Amino acid sequence: MGVAAVSLLTTSGLTRHFSGIHAVEGVDFTLEAGEIRALIGSNGAGKTTLVSMICGRIPPSAGEIHFDGRDITRWPAHRRIMAGMAYTFQISSIYAGLPVFENVALAARRKRRGRAAEAATQEALMRVGLWERADQPAGDLAYGHQRLLEIAMGLAQSPRLLILDEPTQGLSEGEIAAFKALIRELAPATTILLIEHNMSVVMELAERVTVMDMGRILAEGTPAEIRANRAVQAAYLGTG
Numbered sequence: 001m002g003v004a005a006v007s008l009l010t011t012s013g014l015t016r017h018f019s020g021i022h023a024v025e026g027v028d029f030t031l032e033a034g035e036i037r038a039l040i041g042s043n044g045a046g047k048t049t050l051v052s053m054i055c056g057r058i059p060p061s062a063g064e065i066h067f068d069g070r071d072i073t074r075w076p077a078h079r080r081i082m083a084g085m086a087y088t089f090q091i092s093s094i095y096a097g098l099p100v101f102e103n104v105a106l107a108a109r110r111k112r113r114g115r116a117a118e119a120a121t122q123e124a125l126m127r128v129g130l131w132e133r134a135d136q137p138a139g140d141l142a143y144g145h146q147r148l149l150e151i152a153m154g155l156a157q158s159p160r161l162l163i164l165d166e167p168t169q170g171l172s173e174g175e176i177a178a179f180k181a182l183i184r185e186l187a188p189a190t191t192i193l194l195i196e197h198n199m200s201v202v203m204e205l206a207e208r209v210t211v212m213d214m215g216r217i218l219a220e221g222t223p224a225e226i227r228a229n230r231a232v233q234a235a236y237l238g239t240g
C-alpha cells in the first residue's frame with residue numbers, strides 16, 4: 001500500500017457554541033491540496049463559523065484543526081497567515097480612503113517586507129485585473145472591483161489555501177464569469193475553499209461540495225452527487 005497523501009487541512013470534532021446555540025457541532029472536514037471546494041448550506045447552517053475557526057478569527061469550543069500536518073488549533077490568525085492561509089470576508093477589510101495599491105500592500109506586508117511585498121502587491125493586482133486602478137482610492141471602485149480587491153489582498157499573501165466568504169455576492173453576470181476564470185487559474189497551485197450561495201458558481205467551479213445543515217456536515221461529494229442527494233434537496237436545494 002502506498003503512503004496516503006497528507007491532507008492540506010483537517011478538522012476533527014470541531015465545535016463552536018454561542019450561549020446555547022450549536023453553531024458548529026463535531027465537524028470532521030478535510031481539504032486536499034489543490035482542490036476547489038464549495039461550502040454551501042442555508043442561512044445559519046454554520047458555514048461562516050466553521051471558516052472563522054479555521055482561519056483563527058474565533059476559537060473553537062472543542063475539536064482540533066490541522067494545517068499542513070501541524071496542529072494549529074491554538075495558533076493566532078497571523079501565524080496561520082504565515083503558514084499559508086489567507087481569507088477574505090465580505091468587504092470588511094478594505095480601507096476606502098487608501099489607494100488600491102496600499103490596501104493590497106498592507107495585506108502583503110502581513111507576510112513579507114520591502115520590495116518583496118511590493119512585488120507581491122503588483123502581481124496580485126495584475127492577476128485580478130486591477131493594476132490600472134492601483135492609484136485610485138479603494139472607496140471609488142465599483143462594487144465588483146472592490147470584491148476583486150479583496151481577493152487581491154488575499155492573493156498578495158501567496159496563500160496555499162485561499163478562503164473566500166461569498167465572493168460573488170452582488171456581482172454582475174460578467175463579473176461572475178471573470179471570477180470563475182480567475183479561480184480556475186489559481187487552482188491547483190492554490191487550494192480554494194469558498195462559501196457560495198450562487199448554485200451555478202458552485203456547480204461549475206467546485207470539484208467537491210460540502211453541505212452544512214444545523215452545524216453539521218449533511219453531505220459531501222461532486223456537484224452531480226450533491227445535486228442528486230435527497231437529503232440535500234430536502235434541506236437546502238429544494239427550497240432555493
Ligand SMILES: Nc1ncnc2c1ncn2[C@@H]1O[C@H](COP(=O)(O)OP(=O)(O)OP(=O)(O)O)[C@@H](O)[C@H]1O
Nearest residue numbers: 018021022023041042043044045046047048049050
Ligand atoms: N457571534 C455570534 N454570537 C451568537 N450567535 C452566533 C454568532 N455567530 C454566529 N451565530 C449563530 O450561529 C449559527 C451559525 O451561524 P453562521 O453565521 O456560521 O451561519 P452561516 O451558514 O454562515 O449563515 P449565512 O449563510 O447566513 O452566512 C446561527 O444560528 C447564528 O445566529
